[in-house]
Amino acid sequence: MATIYEVAAHAEVSPATVSRVMNGTAVRPELETRVREAIAHLEYRPSRRARSLRTNQSEMVALVIPDIENPFFTALARGAEGVMRQAGYSLVLCNTDDNPDYEASYVQVIQDEGMPGAIVAPSSTGTAFVPLLDEGRPVVAVDRHIEDPRADAVMADNFAGAAEATEWQFAQGSSRVACITGPPHAETARARAEAWREVCERNGGALDEYLVWTDFQPEGGADALDYLLDLPIPPNGIVAANNLTAVGMLAAMVRRGINPGEITVSACEMLPRFSLPLSSLLTVPLPAREIGAHAARLLLARIDGDTSPAKNVVLDSDGNVVSAPPHPATPPAS
Numbered sequence: 001m002a003t004i005y006e007v008a009a010h011a012e013v014s015p016a017t018v019s020r021v022m023n024g025t026a027v028r029p030e031l032e033t034r035v036r037e038a039i040a041h042l043e044y045r046p047s048r049r050a051r052s053l054r055t056n057q058s059e060m061v062a063l064v065i066p067d068i069e070n071p072f073f074t075a076l077a078r079g080a081e082g083v084m085r086q087a088g089y090s091l092v093l094c095n096t097d098d099n100p101d102y103e104a105s106y107v108q109v110i111q112d113e114g115m116p117g118a119i120v121a122p123s124s125t126g127t128a129f130v131p132l133l134d135e136g137r138p139v140v141a142v143d144r145h146i147e148d149p150r151a152d153a154v155m156a157d158n159f160a161g162a163a164e165a166t167e168w169q170f171a172q173g174s175s176r177v178a179c180i181t182g183p184p185h186a187e188t189a190r191a192r193a194e195a196w197r198e199v200c201e202r203n204g205g206a207l208d209e210y211l212v213w214t215d216f217q218p219e220g221g222a223d224a225l226d227y228l229l230d231l232p233i234p235p236n237g238i239v240a241a242n243n244l245t246a247v248g249m250l251a252a253m254v255r256r257g258i259n260p261g262e263i264t265v266s267a268c269e270m271l272p273r274f275s276l277p278l279s280s281l282l283t284v285p286l287p288a289r290e291i292g293a294h295a296a297r298l299l300l301a302r303i304d305g306d307t308s309p310a311k312n313v314v315l316d317s318d319g320n321v322v323s324a325p326p327h328p329a330t331p332p333a334s
Contacts, residue, residue, distance in 0.1 A: 002042035011038035022087055025304045045088075060090045061299065062110050062118040063292075064129075066098040070216075070244055072269050072288045073121065076142060079292030080119055087300050096123060103128035110137070116303045119295045122146055124185045138302030140295045144187045145312075152302070154295045154313045156286040157322055158188050158268070162195035165239045165266035168282045170203045172264045174237025177203075178210035180224040180249060181241035189213070192241040192268055210235055214245060221248030222255075229256065236263055243269040246283075290319030 008015040011034040020027050021035040038044070063080055065073040081091045092115070096102040100123050107128055110118055117138040120129055126146030129139050133150045141153040162179075169177045179196035182189030193211060200206035209231060214220030221240060225248070228235055240246035246267035253263070266282040294313060314323045 002044040004044070007035065007038045007042055007044045010042060011035045020304065025301055025306075059088065060092050060113060060115050061303075062092050062094055062106060062115055062120075064094040064096060064103065064106050064118060064120040064122075066096050066121055066123060067216075067244075068093065068095045070242075072143075072243060072286065075288035076121075076292035079289035079294075080296040081292075083293050083296035083300070087296075089300075098123040100124070100128055107131055111135070117299050119292070119299055120146070126151070138299055140299045140302075142291050142295050150310055152295075152298045152311045152313075154291050154298065154315065156288075156291060157314050157316050158191035158286075159195045160322075161268045161284045161286055161317060162192035162239065162241060163199050165268055165282060165284045166196045166199035168266050169237035169239060169264055170199070172237065174235075174264050175204070176207070176210065176233065176235040177237040177239060178212070178228050178235035179239045179241065180212045180214055180221055180228075180245050182214065182216035182245070184213050186216070189216070189241060192239075196239050196241075216242050216245055218244050218248030218251065221245035221250075222252035223248075225249040225252040226256075238263060238265055240265065240267040243267060243271050243283075246271055285317050287315045287317060287319035290315055294319075 004015050004018050008018045011018065013031055013035060017027055017031055018035050021032050061084060063077055065077065067073055068077070077091070077093060084091045094106040094109070096106065103123060110132060115137070117140070118129070118132060119140045119142055120126065121143045122129065122141060126141060126144070126148065129146055129151070130148055132139050133148055139146065139151045141151050143155065145153050145155075166177060166179070177196070177200055179193055181193045181196075184190065196211070197206045210228070212224040212227060214224050221244065224245070225238070228238065238249065240249055246265065250265065264281070266284065268284050268286060270283050270285050294315065298311060313321055316322045
């Protein structure tokens with residue numbers, strides 16, 4: 001089996017450069033190409049046991065997410081796992097159901113197992129993960145910020161996505177546009193609701209009864225649809241703030257016998273495979289896989305010793321960085 005020194009000799013670089021490439025740390029493109037070609041040619045695999053003994057750290061990192069059944073987080077996990085695996089780490093998936101007590105129990109596991117860091121989508125403020133930061137373990141937040149300026153964050157442009165979904169409704173001729181969003185404590189739910197309200201106000205006003213806070217789950221989407229259609233003047237367009245909400249809402253439309261075209265539907269995030277009853281539907285993709293991969297690269301850089309100020313990265317729907325402002329100490333007020 002090849003060693004890191006043989007890889008370095010084959011690529012004509014130092015062993016430290018090979019280590020940086022394996023850990024996802026930026027090096028000059030030509031050096032990275034030579035190292036990766038040498039790794040492939042020599043079929044090199046890093047020794048996890050040796051690195052664990054050297055660093056006194058586990059070769060596992062945690063991915064803590066609220067709902068593994070949500071396709072958004074499934075895609076995010078795939079993006080993170082691919083980067084971590086290439087660097088020689090295993091990704092341990094932790095599902096919290098948005099429960100802070102579950103988050104705290106996983107923090108204990110991370111500590112007990114000596115994991116060098118974690119990627120997390122916190123349930124609300126993310127205070128459960130502060131002990132990791134206090135110990136010097138890097139934490140990268142995804143989808144939602146942690147109220148601690150030491151934590152990196154990688155987000156989708158939630159406001160822009162929801163604004164696009166709402167603008168499309170008015171372009172289709174909808175005059176009464178509703179929004180079904182998630183719980184008020186969720187940063188993503190608030191941002192998407194704010195975008196809906198801003199676009200509606202530009203197009204004639206937003207009605208408070210057309211904004212429904214639910215739980216980002218299919219059942220919540222179905223219940224919200226029933227509420228909206230039972231209003232004295234129901235909406236003729238609905239923005240679903242996430243994919244599972246949209247699935248539940250569409251299923252409820254089928255149950256209620258809504259004919260295609262009666263209500264236009266737009267959704268943030270791509271929908272899972274589903275028999276859609278409507279021809280008038282728009283989905284605004286969010287770059288879940290790219291968020292996971294970007295977060296993994298940030299985490300690897302921190303594990304490798306990067307001590308620069310925490311980064312707050314925002315990606316557009318294509319996965320491109322659109323802004324990287326300073327990390328907010330707290331999320332926006334509801």
